[in-house]
Amino acid sequence: MRAVTTREPLYTEQDRAELLALDVYRAGLCPLCGRPREVCTAPEGTYQIDTVWEVCQATRAVAEIQAGTYTDDNYPHRRAHLWGARLTRR
Numbered sequence: 339m340r341a342v343t344t345r346e347p348l349y350t351e352q353d354r355a356e357l358l359a360l361d362v363y364r365a366g367l368c369p370l371c372g373r374p375r376e377v378c379t380a381p382e383g384t385y386q387i388d389t390v391w392e393v394c395q396a397t398r399a400v401a402e403i404q405a406g407t408y409t410d411d412n413y414p415h416r417r418a419h420l421w422g423a424r425l426t427r428r
């Protein structure tokens with residue numbers, strides 16, 4: 339005698355449809371700016387573009403530590419180092 343176990347499917351048809359739609363949406367985003375490609379590649383003048391300049395303080399802190407850590411001859415495998423920043427609100 340063979341036992342047959344039936345389970346609820348992990349994903350519903352609705353889940354699958356939404357995941358596919360998300361995949362299509364993400365595929366249409368610009369890898370550079372993250373906006374929909376039809377927006378950021380629209381002809382010049384279609385949108386007013388105001389630029390902003392901000393500093394990612396976590397990346398800045400890591401870059402400063404890295405600059406003080408590495409010289410030309412130490413840590414030859416430094417490209418393999420995984421740096422990160424832990425942010426704790428004061």
Ligand SMILES: [Zn+2]
Pocket residue numbers: 368369370371372373378379
């Ligand atoms: Zn873009």
